Amino acid sequence: MSFLISAPASGSGKTTVTLGLLRAFTRAGRSLRGAKSGPDYIDPRFHEAACGQPCVNLDAWAMTPDRIRALAGGATPLIIEGAMGLFDGAPPDGKGASADLARLLDLPVILVIDAGRMAGSVAALASGFMRHDPSVRVAGVILNNVGSPRHEAMLRRALAGITVFGAIPRDGAISQPSRHLGLVQAQERPDLEDFLEAAADLVAANCDLESLGAMLGPCPATRAAPITPPAGSIAVARDAAFAFSYPHLLDGWHAAGANLRFFSPLADEAAPQADLIYLPGGYPELHAGRLAANSRFLESLRTTATPVYGECGGYMVLGDALTDAEGVTHAMAGLLPLETSFASRKLHLGYREMTATDGPFRGAWKGHEFHYATTIRAAGTPLFQIKDAEGNALPPMGLIAGRVSGSFAHLIDRA
Numbered sequence: 001m002s003f004l005i006s007a008p009a010s011g012s013g014k015t016t017v018t019l020g021l022l023r024a025f026t027r028a029g030r031s032l033r034g035a036k037s038g039p040d041y042i043d044p045r046f047h048e049a050a051c052g053q054p055c056v057n058l059d060a061w062a063m064t065p066d067r068i069r070a071l072a073g074g075a076t077p078l079i080i081e082g083a084m085g086l087f088d089g090a091p092p093d094g095k096g097a098s099a100d101l102a103r104l105l106d107l108p109v110i111l112v113i114d115a116g117r118m119a120g121s122v123a124a125l126a127s128g129f130m131r132h133d134p135s136v137r138v139a140g141v142i143l144n145n146v147g148s149p150r151h152e153a154m155l156r157r158a159l160a161g162i163t164v165f166g167a168i169p170r171d172g173a174i175s176q177p178s179r180h181l182g183l184v185q186a187q188e189r190p191d192l193e194d195f196l197e198a199a200a201d202l203v204a205a206n207c208d209l210e211s212l213g214a215m216l217g218p219c220p221a222t223r224a225a226p227i228t229p230p231a232g233s234i235a236v237a238r239d240a241a242f243a244f245s246y247p248h249l250l251d252g253w254h255a256a257g258a259n260l261r262f263f264s265p266l267a268d269e270a271a272p273q274a275d276l277i278y279l280p281g282g283y284p285e286l287h288a289g290r291l292a293a294n295s296r297f298l299e300s301l302r303t304t305a306t307p308v309y310g311e312c313g314g315y316m317v318l319g320d321a322l323t324d325a326e327g328v329t330h331a332m333a334g335l336l337p338l339e340t341s342f343a344s345r346k347l348h349l350g351y352r353e354m355t356a357t358d359g360p361f362r363g364a365w366k367g368h369e370f371h372y373a374t375t376i377r378a379a380g381t382p383l384f385q386i387k388d389a390e391g392n393a394l395p396p397m398g399l400i401a402g403r404v405s406g407s408f409a410h411l412i413d414r415a
Helices: 014-027 043-051 065-072 098-105 121-132 149-158 192-206 209-213 247-255 284-293 295-303 313-317
Strands: 003-006 033-037 056-058 078-081 109-114 138-146 164-169 233-237 259-263 276-279 308-311 321-323 329-331 338-341 348-356 363-371 374-378 384-388 393-397 399-401 404-407 410-414
Touching: 003 014, 003 098, 014 043, 014 078, 014 138, 014 192, 014 209, 033 043, 043 192, 056 065, 056 247, 065 098, 078 098, 098 109, 109 121, 121 138, 121 149, 138 149, 149 164, 164 192, 247 259, 276 313, 284 295, 284 313, 284 321, 284 329, 308 313, 313 338, 313 404, 348 393
Parallel strands: 003 078, 003 109, 033 056, 033 078, 109 138, 138 164, 233 259, 233 276, 276 308, 308 404, 321 338
Antiparallel strands: 321 329, 338 374, 348 363, 348 384, 363 410, 384 393, 399 404
16 A cells, blocks of 8 residues: 555655655655655656655546556655646646646545644545545645644644644755756756755654555556557657656556667767657757757767657757757757747647557557647648647647657657
8 A cells, every 4th residue: 555645736755755854764664665646857856866766657638547457566765756636637628737636546645734824624625535425535634834833733633523633833944946947857956855855854754654654555466458569679868958858658658568778969979870769848048058069869860761759858859949948049950840948938739649650559548638839930841630639629749850850849758
């Protein structure tokens, strides 16, 4: 058995509580894993740093139930961090909410409540979540942002009859810096260990680790359909500019027999010989000048006969030009008739149903789009036909030009 950390809304403290628990249990000698609900590339890397175990995404909208069970299953206990509020999912019916994972995996939910601006009202909030859906078991709450011992006493009195697993005092020292796509990446924080230790100290001192630890145990091991790799050997870009690749896809390709060869465009490494070159998403706009100057990397893309696929950030790098947030335009690989810009930002967000008839990812997929880049110019043949989470047709996405293709959407699983 494992459990899911959720909350009434985003910003309640789920990530800090999850990281604190992962590190606190790990340093006490417990072996456990983290997982993240939904399409998130940032939090999983913090989970891995906190407990030293690989972290997977579990996406109840984009993944099949068998895929979720297979990724969650195993002898090592799992703490899942939810996304947004417990019942918040995609329109029209909220599919993909953290509550869906709790039902599917039969997990109890620990509700993190930001109690900083409430007292007796906390009882109405907690009891409402506990009674809202009988198929979702809210085992109890962790109170966050508690102002004082007197405030904690008021909250606990109001919550009589509801299990309180902890009351964490307000502590601005463990807040996390952010940028336009969310938190700064784990590898970019020189103070990462200090931050994780501080979170663990705070959680260990103020939460009932014994009761929470008693809820940890193995999840049933199951198997899902293999993830067919797009090629027999795949050169995968991996560094701070290309950090957004889903482990379940890479691991699935490897398990199905594909040879993965990693390289760093930021280090000006040429793409190694393979049957496909894969440029994942990331933050290329933060490194656009450096990438533009890395001729060895760019020439390896331009001169090879190997198919190249770019996803979100990787897609932008395959274009003619990328303009950064300061308005400076940088020449990119020039393999797709595409110009993108961060000088004028616009949020593109949502789940996507995607179908391609050409390129390395033919067929139907489920994926996710989340970026602020504006397309200045895109000419040529679109790659994917697109629908949103409600089944509404959207304009075609991406481009394909001979052996080169890509789009802004992140692929998650076969539809």
